[in-house]
Amino acid sequence: MCGISCYIGGEDAAPIVLRGLRNLEYRGYDSYGIAVKLSDKIEVKKSVGRISDSSLQLPKSNIAISHTRWATHGGVTEANAHPHLSCDEKLALVHNGIIENYTELKKELQAKGHKFRSETDTETAVHLIEEGVKGGKPLMEAVMEACRQIVGTFAFSVISVDEEKMVVARRGSPIAIGIGSKGDFFVGSDVTAFLHHTKKSVFLDDDQLAMIEKGEGIKYFDIKTGKEVEKKITEIEWDPAEAQKQGHKHFMLKEIMEQPIAIQKAIQGRIKDGLPCLEEIDSLEEFLKNTKRIVIVACGTALYAGWTSEYFLENALRLPVEIEYASEYRYRNPVVDDSVLTIAVSQSGETADTLAALRESKKRGSKVLAICNVMGSTIARESDAVIYNRAGPEIGVASTKAFTTQVSILLLVGLHIGLLQKKIDEAKVKEITSALQQLPEQVKEALAEKESIQEIAKKYYEKKNALFLGRGQNFPIALEGALKLKEISYLHAEGYAAAEMKHGPIALVDEETPSVFVVPKDRSYDKTLGNVEEIKARKGNVIAVSNKGASEIARIADDVIYIPTVREELIPIVAVVPLQLLAYYIADLRNCDIDKPRNLAKSVTVE
Numbered sequence: 323m324c325g326i327s328c329y330i331g332g333e334d335a336a337p338i339v340l341r342g343l344r345n346l347e348y349r350g351y352d353s354y355g356i357a358v359k360l361s362d363k364i365e366v367k368k369s370v371g372r373i374s375d376s377s378l379q380l381p382k383s384n385i386a387i388s389h390t391r392w393a394t395h396g397g398v399t400e401a402n403a404h405p406h407l408s409c410d411e412k413l414a415l416v417h418n419g420i421i422e423n424y425t426e427l428k429k430e431l432q433a434k435g436h437k438f439r440s441e442t443d444t445e446t447a448v449h450l451i452e453e454g455v456k457g458g459k460p461l462m463e464a465v466m467e468a469c470r471q472i473v474g475t476f477a478f479s480v481i482s483v484d485e486e487k488m489v490v491a492r493r494g495s496p497i498a499i500g501i502g503s504k505g506d507f508f509v510g511s512d513v514t515a516f517l518h519h520t521k522k523s524v525f526l527d528d529d530q531l532a533m534i535e536k537g538e539g540i541k542y543f544d545i546k547t548g549k550e551v552e553k554k555i556t557e558i559e560w561d562p563a564e565a566q567k568q569g570h571k572h573f574m575l576k577e578i579m580e581q582p583i584a585i586q587k588a589i590q591g592r593i594k595d596g597l598p599c600l601e602e603i604d605s606l607e608e609f610l611k612n613t614k615r616i617v618i619v620a621c622g623t624a625l626y627a628g629w630t631s632e633y634f635l636e637n638a639l640r641l642p643v644e645i646e647y648a649s650e651y652r653y654r655n656p657v658v659d660d661s662v663l664t665i666a667v668s669q670s671g672e673t674a675d676t677l678a679a680l681r682e683s684k685k686r687g688s689k690v691l692a693i694c695n696v697m698g699s700t701i702a703r704e705s706d707a708v709i710y711n712r713a714g715p716e717i718g719v720a721s722t723k724a725f726t727t728q729v730s731i732l733l734l735v736g737l738h739i740g741l742l743q744k745k746i747d748e749a750k751v752k753e754i755t756s757a758l759q760q761l762p763e764q765v766k767e768a769l770a771e772k773e774s775i776q777e778i779a780k781k782y783y784e785k786k787n788a789l790f791l792g793r794g795q796n797f798p799i800a801l802e803g804a805l806k807l808k809e810i811s812y813l814h815a816e817g818y819a820a821a822e823m824k825h826g827p828i829a830l831v832d833e834e835t836p837s838v839f840v841v842p843k844d845r846s847y848d849k850t851l852g853n854v855e856e857i858k859a860r861k862g863n864v865i866a867v868s869n870k871g872a873s874e875i876a877r878i879a880d881d882v883i884y885i886p887t888v889r890e891e892l893i894p895i896v897a898v899v900p901l902q903l904l905a906y907y908i909a910d911l912r913n914c915d916i917d918k919p920r921n922l923a924k925s926v927t928v929e
């Protein structure tokens with residue numbers, strides 16, 4: 323979704339915000355723009371398409387706001403790109419979110435003589451603020467007043483030619499403020515916008531506003547009451563170098579390859595003497611001892627991580643575990659009460675539907691545990707407890723290391739609850755944690771197959787359709803494999819429970835539609851072999867993900883990708899790796915924009 327990058331301080335602002343915008347490119351965008359404050363005017367440059375240095379030659383200034391736009395209201399045009407200016411061009415504003423009552427507000431403002439230059443909902447805000455300023459209000463008060471009149475979601479950053487200030491406000495859309503070491507401030511829709519300058523960040527909560535004054539510092543206010551509030555500075559643990567490609571062709575490949583270390587960090591210090599040690603959820607101990615049901619809410623890949631874990635959690639805890647598409651859950655009348663643990667899984671911690679689902683659960687008395695990768699994110703802050711993935715920044719739009727770390731952490735959570743509820747004995751827990759500690763090495767082994775996966779990609783990249791099939795816990799892995807292929811290569815791929823094929827989808831199988839089977843040597847191996855035979859009997863090509871020594875599948879399948887042999891609970895984590903690589907190499911051969919696939923945004927902050 324849209325990105326915001328702003329600066330106020332003693333340095334030349336335009337190059338700083340431009341670099342921040344580039345760091346945010348991964349969020350997805352179709353146009354962009356920058357405004358710099360000069361002594362007598364605000365200069366704005368906007369453009370459609372990718373950020374280019376040449377189109378943004380701007381004069382020196384210490385205050386700048388900038389934005390990458392992912393179109394919602396109004397087409398992809400320069401006029402619709404942010405920043406938007408007031409009629410007198412003395413105010414400039416960037417916005418993430420949606421102003422729901424913009425039609426009424428626009429009518430009122432037009433009746434007062436305001437001239438609109440774009441089709442966006444955003445432009446309404448800058449005219450509304452202009453009304454306040456014209457009425458004699460300082461910028462901060464005018465922004466606060468406008469926020470009170472707006473229905474919908476926003477993260478705003480606003481500047482005025484008449485004041486050496488920047489006003490930042492939030493309701494429903496994330497915004498972070500970076501506290502620089504030289505009395506300077508950075509504003510970003512997420513911390514990657516400014517992480518290379520500072521790791522100190524303040525996250526605004528809903529209905530909060532920050533007024534940053536050049537040379538004076540920052541103050542925070544509650545928009546509803548107008549009263550000043552205190553805010554805490556969070557120290558971000560990520561290393562800015564992690565947000566670079568580090569020699570890889572794409573972020574996605576870098577992130578696939580760093581999974582061993584990501585898993586290592588995710589479990590580090592969280593296993594002591596062979597037992598899970600999750601201090602983050604200590605406060606929920608009494609609740610977890612008695613919880614009767616688990617509901618996992620998430621979207622996309624995070625949902626598949628939850629779905630994968632469902633098999634282990636149900637088996638180990640003997641509790642009902644439900645997987646819910648967050649976007650559906652919130653519009654039902656879910657049967658949830660104070661005996662239910664809701665687990666919200668989200669890499670970004672900002673996905674609007676997941677956030678709404680967790681709020682729905684909380685409203686009904688459920689305790690919410692978040693598994694998030696981004697520190698200080700909204701989902702992390704609104705949950706009763708949070709366990710961070712510690713996977714480092716995930717920049718590629720297609721989620722990879724977030725998935726494997728989410729599944730690893732969910733496994734530890736399951737073991738922890740299992741011990742609290744006395745459903746699983748310590749000896750078994752120790753066996754599993756010991757296996758989990760070996761997992762980074764085994765994921766390395768799975769990654770070592772990359773050349774053979776590249777060769778397989780060469781055979782299939784020109785096909786139009788593919789099926790991904792698996793049984794049991796390998797079924798959500800098949801769903802994830804299909805999602806990876808679709809989103810980055812634009813090939814049609816369907817994930818299916820292997821045995822369900824006979825009930826319809828098998829009609830799709832022919833010489834042109836390959837099937838990727840996740841068929842490790844586990845309890846469903848023999849049954850899945852039968853499903854492979856069904857595909858072969860219909861002349862379909864089969865690519866199998868299986869273990870060395872699985873001679874039956876090697877005999878039937880056209881191609882086999884080998885994964886190391888691991889404990890059953892851990893199979894999904896090693897099995898997903900070749901599917902990520904297969905999607906990556908196919909997309910690369912098809913010359914797709916892998917890190918920024920068309921139409922997609924890294925963090926989906928609108929419904």
Ligand code: F6R
Pocket residue numbers: 621622623624625667668669670671672673676719720721722805806809924925926
């Ligand atoms: C797929 C992908 C998306 C996200 C989904 C949820 O590769 O990245 O499906 O998994 O949008 O995002 P988070 O985890 O940030 O809530």
